[in-house]
Amino acid sequence: MNPQISVLLPVYNSNRFLPEAIASLQRQSFGDFECLICDGSPEGTDPWLTRLVGEDRRFRLLYEKNASLPESLRMGMERARAPLLARMDADDVCLPERFAVQLAAMKERPQTVLLGCSYRYIDATGKPGRVKIMPQRPELADLLWGCPFLHPGVLLRRDAVLAAGGYRKEFKRAEDYDLWFRLLKEGRLENLADVLMHYRVHGGNASLDQAAATRRQAIRAQALYFLQQDAPADMGSDALLEKLYPAQAADIIMRMLACHAQSLGDMDEDAEGRDWLARYAPLATRQIRDKALALWHLHCALRYLPGQKRRALGHMARAFLRDWRASFAAMAAWTRSLLPS
Numbered sequence: 001m002n003p004q005i006s007v008l009l010p011v012y013n014s015n016r017f018l019p020e021a022i023a024s025l026q027r028q029s030f031g032d033f034e035c036l037i038c039d040g041s042p043e044g045t046d047p048w049l050t051r052l053v054g055e056d057r058r059f060r061l062l063y064e065k066n067a068s069l070p071e072s073l074r075m076g077m078e079r080a081r082a083p084l085l086a087r088m089d090a091d092d093v094c095l096p097e098r099f100a101v102q103l104a105a106m107k108e109r110p111q112t113v114l115l116g117c118s119y120r121y122i123d124a125t126g127k128p129g130r131v132k133i134m135p136q137r138p139e140l141a142d143l144l145w146g147c148p149f150l151h152p153g154v155l156l157r158r159d160a161v162l163a164a165g166g167y168r169k170e171f172k173r174a175e176d177y178d179l180w181f182r183l184l185k186e187g188r189l190e191n192l193a194d195v196l197m198h199y200r201v202h203g204g205n206a207s208l209d210q211a212a213a214t215r216r217q218a219i220r221a222q223a224l225y226f227l228q229q230d231a232p233a234d235m236g237s238d239a240l241l242e243k244l245y246p247a248q249a250a251d252i253i254m255r256m257l258a259c260h261a262q263s264l265g266d267m268d269e270d271a272e273g274r275d276w277l278a279r280y281a282p283l284a285t286r287q288i289r290d291k292a293l294a295l296w297h298l299h300c301a302l303r304y305l306p307g308q309k310r311r312a313l314g315h316m317a318r319a320f321l322r323d324w325r326a327s328f329a330a331m332a333a334w335t336r337s338l339l340p341s
Contacts, residue, residue, distance in 0.1 A: 005032070005034075005082050006034050006085050006086070009035055009090065010072040010073060012041055012067075017092075018090045018091075021090050021091065025094060029100050030103060031058070035058060035059045036079060038073065039062065039063045040069075042066050044065075045061060068172050069175060074166055082158070085155070085156040085157075086102070086155050093126075094196065101192065105192060112188045114160075116189075117154075118195045120199070133193055135148050143189075144222065144255055152197065153196060163186055164179065166179070174217035174221055181225040211260060215260040219256050224240065247284060250281070254288055257276060258292040259299075261296045266303075295327075298316065298330055301316040
């Protein structure tokens with residue numbers, strides 16, 4: 001019989017934390033799953049993975065040299081045998097009840113095509129940090145202002161993902177964000193308040209260049225959504241934005257500047273963002289512009305708060321001067337989303 005859940009676990013030279021990620025899958029209280037280890041490593045598969053699949057038949061090894069993340073995910077999705085797809089990354093940890101809790105919830109919600117969860121941050125050593133409670137019923141507005149789902153913590157209906165076109169190889173980054181927009185047509189996108197994942201933050205997660213590339217891909221995803229996919233998926237962000245009304249394009253840029261400020265910093269650090277602010281802020285819808293600039297300042301404040309308090313306080317003050325309602329709402333939502341470590 002086919003398993004009830006197929007886990008998509010992409011691997012690319014990810015040996016440091018991978019044993020702990022694998023062990024967390026083996027400790028699941030619900031055991032009727034298969035795990036497709038989608039290996040795109042340039043030097044070939046590590047021998048211990050070969051031993052693993054020989055010892056635990058729930059694990060299957062797929063290899064494609066130098067496969068990108070979306071290519072690895074597509075490879076796994078095509079070979080999956082279960083009606084539900086669970087995502088997992090090589091540096092994260094599933095709590096033992098994750099699959100049992102998500103599967104039970106999906107059975108009760110036939111209209112739900114994506115079910116995420118809340119999570120706790122951990123560092124490279126596994127030391128626990130704060131908990132992030134995700135919004136249970138995100139709406140389109142939540143998606144336009146960020147990504148309200150933890151990608152390695154979602155459970156997906158395979159038929160809905162296939163109907164939406166799956167992960168697109170044209171999105172080397174933000175492949176999940178692009179897919180979420182297309183899944184909106186297939187059913188509900190929800191989160192559980194339950195903390196079911198440990199999400200690891202460490203030096204190898206992303207560089208500033210990677211964060212900037214992710215932002216550009218997220219802009220493409222929004223533009224394609226507003227164009228109703230009436231453009232090739234490999235078209236660049238500038239060309240896509242030119243197809244939109246100037247205010248619509250400017251609104252996308254302003255939202256994405258706000259969303260990524262905590263990763264990329266203010267105008268002194270983010271030259272691309274500085275140019276975009278000068279070009280697009282005058283064209284944006286006033287309400288979107290004011291909210292985006294307020295959130296941009298708030299996220300910059302959070303970036304600089306630990307070591308540059310004066311810089312952080314300056315951004316905080318400018319946020320409330322720009323749009324005190326949006327700033328207060330964002331601070332209240334941010335506070336509600338956190339629990340003590």
